Amino acid sequence: MIYLDYHATTPCDPRVVEAMLPWLTERFANPHSDSHAAGRQAGEAMAQAIDSIAATIHAPASSLLVTSGATESINLAMRGVLTHPRNRRNHMVVCSTEHPAVLDVAADLQRSGVDVTHVGVHPQGDGDNPLAGTIDLDVLANAITPDTALVNVMLVNNETGVIQPIAEVARIAHAHDALVHCDITQAIGRIPINVSELGIDLVSASAHKFYGPKGIGFLVAGGGERRVRVRPQIVGGGQQQGLRSGTMNPAAIIAMETAIRLAAAAAEPQSEESTRIAGLRDHFWQILNGSIEGLRLNGPPLSEGVWRVPGNLNLHLREIEGETWMAATPGVAFSSGSACSSVNPSASHVLRAMGLSESQARRSVRFGMGRFTTIQEIETAGDELIAAWKRFQLS
Ligand SMILES: Cc1ncc(COP(=O)(O)O)c(C=O)c1O
Known part of the structure; x- marks a missing residue:
């Protein structure tokens, strides 16, 4: 199986597994047991890991809450802000191409009386629109009102790899004193991230998207210029300042720390990893485009310096249809839309929001290359995909 689905998940890096293992076996103590040395050792190692995670994205460690992944972080951010007893605002903005984890929480809050405005993105158009898929900042500016508590825009889209102009989003939202929540899940390891420079108030992420384990992630809530209050969604033992109760998992947190440190280095613009992956992606596009008639790119062009991740x-x-091509190419793992919403067979809401027709969206596929993808894999996958496409031309 050639794995070209790195947006759905990534394998654990062996260095991450190595860092994690001792904390599952000989150093297994409860990190909240400060009555004995073993517990204190686990607690200290975990605290150091949290400091380091926060430092890699330039966020304050005191505002970082460890969660089970981005879905939980997003729920805590959105529900936490809107339902906090001190919050007096009842309006929220979401970008229409957000992950279902954001859109479904918005829909749920809307059912309980919150006003929600969806802001669209720049269309695909006919040609190579460099802004295709990025949020329409003029529409955003008009959507925010004095009642807006929170603006939700992701940093990198999980289907198209589009990078959103988050610093601009934050500037517009802050002019109205609204907070900004940014889902950076797909950005870590792909582009450099500086939360304080971007001016984001809340940040959600999940380790399995950057070569860490599944079931662990984090939310940064505040710590910048604006006061952020979140109402806890999970209560119990009062861990993490009572904002997210439950015994913490040192092994997974230490794994996430190793993963994010490696990811931050890999995301540097001219790093060996990002240059290599961009090269593989461009090569793959040339292989497919050279043999398959009528292929069209969804999202911005692939050239350097555009709003798209390598x-x-x-x-x-x-x-x-994408599904048909996938079924005809069982040796290659890729996706016909968002793998995260693959339980839902409807055409991609992201591509539809960019102006693609229902039929174009159904004829779409997503490939994701990553740290362990090789040129041989790219070339073999290309051959298999082209052969499958040719079989349909003959039939
Ligand atoms: C952009 C984005 N946000 C949120 C999520 C949800 O992450 P998780 O399932 O790890 O909670 C995903 C992936 O599934 C994603 O790609």
Whole structure:
């Protein structure tokens, strides 16, 4: 199986596994047991790991809450702000291409009386629109009102790899004293991240997207210029300042720390990893585009300096549905939309929001290349995909 689905999840880096293992076996103590040395050792190692995680994204460690992943972080951020007893505002903005983890929480809050405005993105258009898929900042500026508590815009889209202009989003939201929540899940390891420079108030992330284990992530809530109050969604033992109760998992937190440190180095603009992955992605596009007639790129062009991460390729075919192409190429793992919403067979809401027709969205696929993808894999996958496409031309 050639794995080209790095947006859905990534394998654990062996260095991450190595860092994690001792904390599962000989150093297993409860990190909250400060009555004995073993517990204190686990607690201290965990605290150091949290400091380091926060430092890699330039966020204050005191505002970082460890969660089970981005879905939980997003729930805590959105529900936490809107339902906090001291919050007097009842309006929220979401970008229409957000992950379902954001859109579904917004829909749920809306059912309980919160006003929600969806802000669209720049269309794909006919040609190579460099802004395709990025949020329309003029519409955003008009959508925010004095009642807006929170603006939710992700940093990198999980389907198209589009990078959103978050610093601009924050400037617009802050002019109205609204807070900004940014889902950075797909950005870590792909682009450099500086939370304090971007001016974001709340940040959600999940370790399994950057070569860490599944079931662990974090939320940064505040610590910048604006006061952020979140109402806890999980109560119990009062861990993490009572904002997210439950015994913490040192092994997973230490793993996440190793993963994010490696990811931050890999995300540097001219790093060996990001240059190599961008090169593989471009090579793959050339292979497919050279043999398959009528292929079209979804999202901004692939050239350097555009609003798109390396390693992402989203495209649509002229005749065949993505699902059909996938079924005909069982040796390659890729996705016909957002893998995270693959339980939902409807056409991608992200591509539809960019103006693609229902049929174009159904003819779309997403490839994701990452740290362990090789040129041989790219070339073999290309051959298999082209052969499958040719079989449909003959039939
Ligand atoms: C952008 C984005 N946000 C949130 C999530 C949810 O992450 P998790 O399932 O780890 O909670 C995902 C992936 O599934 C994602 O790609």
